Amino acid sequence: MxxxxxxxxxxxxxxxxxxxxxxxxxxxxxxxFENPPEIGATVEGLLALTDRLGQSLQQLRAGLQQFDEQQAIRMDDGSDPASAATKALRDLLNAEQGLGVMRASLRSAGEAVSHMGGHFAPEDEEDSAVV
Known part of the structure; x- marks a missing residue:
């Protein structure tokens, strides 16, 4: 890291x-993808990514909130930063909430894909036959 x-x-x-x-x-x-389990592994990786993004968004909001409270923001066009900070904080919260929907959908897809496997090749079927 x-x-x-x-x-x-x-x-x-x-x-x-x-x-x-x-x-x-x-x-x-x-x-x-080689087989359905690879899709499952990718879904799990994306789920981990979205879990971590949620924390990132929370920390972005906390940092911006602190700058706003300290009145440490200056706008490059000379406008009042309070409304821009309020809008950005609201939009970051909306992004975090939207990410929650994405995580739930990925979790559900991952549950379904986790039970999937690929087809056996013809030679594999012969090897697995009970004698």
Missing amino acids: DLDRTPGQIAYAAAEEVRTLNHRTLGLDRIA
Whole structure:
């Protein structure tokens, strides 16, 4: 864990990893997943990501709230920062609540996918036959 980077640098690195996942799972010229359990593992990974994003959003709100309370925000256009801070805090809370819906859906999908397996290849079926 490299804590020498800024929060923004860490967030962009996480976004780049999701971009890599998106490219890896395109499946246009190859099958993106070997079997259904790989999809389940990916769903579980995304669930862990969304769980951690919730904490990130809470901490962003707390940091912005502290700057607002200390009146330590200046707007680059000279406007009053209070309404912008209020809007940003509300939008961050909305994002956190929306993420809760996403987590619930991923959890439900993960439960269904966790019971899935792939088909046996014909030679595997012969090997598994009771003699």
